[in-house]
Amino acid sequence: MKNTSSIQTQFGAHLKxxxxxxxxxxxxxxxKCGLDRTYVSGIERGVRNPTLEVIxxxxxxxxxxxxxxxEFN
Amino acid sequence: MKNTSSIQTQFGAHLKxxxxxxxxxxxxxxxKCGLDRTYVSGIERGVRNPTLEVIxxxxxxxxxxxxxxxEFN
Numbered sequence: 001m002k003n004t005s006s007i008q009t010q011f012g013a014h015l016k017x018x019x020x021x022x023x024x025x026x027x028x029x030x031x032k033c034g035l036d037r038t039y040v041s042g043i044e045r046g047v048r049n050p051t052l053e054v055i056x057x058x059x060x061x062x063x064x065x066x067x068x069x070x071e072f073n
Numbered sequence: 074m075k076n077t078s079s080i081q082t083q084f085g086a087h088l089k090x091x092x093x094x095x096x097x098x099x100x101x102x103x104x105k106c107g108l109d110r111t112y113v114s115g116i117e118r119g120v121r122n123p124t125l126e127v128i129x130x131x132x133x134x135x136x137x138x139x140x141x142x143x144e145f146n
Contacts, residue, residue, distance in 0.1 A: 007125055007126060007129040007139075008125060008126070011125055049124045049125050049126050050124065050125050051122045051123065051124050051125075052080055052081060052084055052122050052123050052124075052128065053080060053081070053122050055125065055128075056080040065143065066080075066143040067140040067141075067143035067144050068140075069143075070138065070139040070140035070142075070143065071140050
């Protein structure tokens, strides 16, 4: 990987960017995903380590393919 | 998603395909990743739900970007 910051940090920052681009507040996005807002907040801040299932839910909530969630390398 | 089978099943099948393409046995791949072979086996069979950190380790073990692990939609 080109970037040396942790994968959780990179993933969270990219998720936040995509969420903001979609015009969703953190709360509206969390509701759409059926996740707690504080959990989504933790993922965006890079302090949570989401599972494959949750990553799939996040992509569905944004209406994108999972691979797009990882296009930050 | 076009495919209705679970994300774990899709991810596992794709991981196995990429591992075989790289010419690695399950044991050699697990060793390279620092993971237990039985855990890698469970991921490939779709019965485990790996975290973001583990997904990152799997991609590094194959020498690919994480997004490539999700190019099966």
